Amino acid sequence: MIIDVLSIFPSFFSGPLNESLLGKAISQGLIRVRVHDIRKYARDKHRTVDDRPYGGGAGMVMKPEPIVEAIEDLQKESPRGTVILLSPQGEVFTQATARELSGLPRIILVCGRYEGIDARVLNFVDRELSIGDYVLSGGEPAALVVIDAVSRLIPGVVGNLASVRSESFEEGLLEYPQYTRPRIFRGLPVPDVLISGNHEAVKRWRRSQALLLTKLRRPDLFERLKLSDEDLELLRE
Numbered sequence: 001m002i003i004d005v006l007s008i009f010p011s012f013f014s015g016p017l018n019e020s021l022l023g024k025a026i027s028q029g030l031i032r033v034r035v036h037d038i039r040k041y042a043r044d045k046h047r048t049v050d051d052r053p054y055g056g057g058a059g060m061v062m063k064p065e066p067i068v069e070a071i072e073d074l075q076k077e078s079p080r081g082t083v084i085l086l087s088p089q090g091e092v093f094t095q096a097t098a099r100e101l102s103g104l105p106r107i108i109l110v111c112g113r114y115e116g117i118d119a120r121v122l123n124f125v126d127r128e129l130s131i132g133d134y135v136l137s138g139g140e141p142a143a144l145v146v147i148d149a150v151s152r153l154i155p156g157v158v159g160n161l162a163s164v165r166s167e168s169f170e171e172g173l174l175e176y177p178q179y180t181r182p183r184i185f186r187g188l189p190v191p192d193v194l195i196s197g198n199h200e201a202v203k204r205w206r207r208s209q210a211l212l213l214t215k216l217r218r219p220d221l222f223e224r225l226k227l228s229d230e231d232l233e234l235l236r237e
């Protein structure tokens, strides 16, 4: 998969893309991430990328020409790529969106800044995504969130595919609690069932913890679950 990023702060990405899981996926060639400076597409000698808003008001608005010319330049290559604008006005990015995007050959992520971007740019964009109901100072952290969530769904990026599959949000459930050694930490023991060696009991305990946690913390997700008879029994226990 190819991921192109358009930003006025390309250096924002250099650290995160060289670390950990993402860095490894990139160096192994499982994903290709290219960050492009929108300013390079500005035509004037000051490389201006923003201007004052028509109609007045505070802040600056990103000009349409450099962004649209950058998008068009990138789309000369094949595959053309799906253009995604990160903005608080977009549809909310979820695990289902990540799964959907991970199946595409190429995405082009466009980072705006919070004061705004000329609305005509939307005519050159396929999708607008928000990572949540809060305002960031720019689309860059949101683009990193999308890159991370999408990359780990690409085969080979996460060592154990089962660990991705069993993850809560894939099923619309929160994750059950995990423990490792020591068995007692500051007087707090690991639940007995996890030390019992009874795999079936461990499985049931984890499922019931995930169900209870989701019911308590995320009633919105819980309502949408399709519960099996076994789940209903676990919830009654």
Ligand code: ADE
Pocket (backbone or CB within 6 Å): 086, 087, 088, 112, 113, 114, 129, 130, 131, 132, 133, 134, 135, 136, 137, 138, 139, 142
């Ligand atoms: N840009 C500013 N805030 C954002 C958000 N919540 N999601 C995506 N892009 C953004």
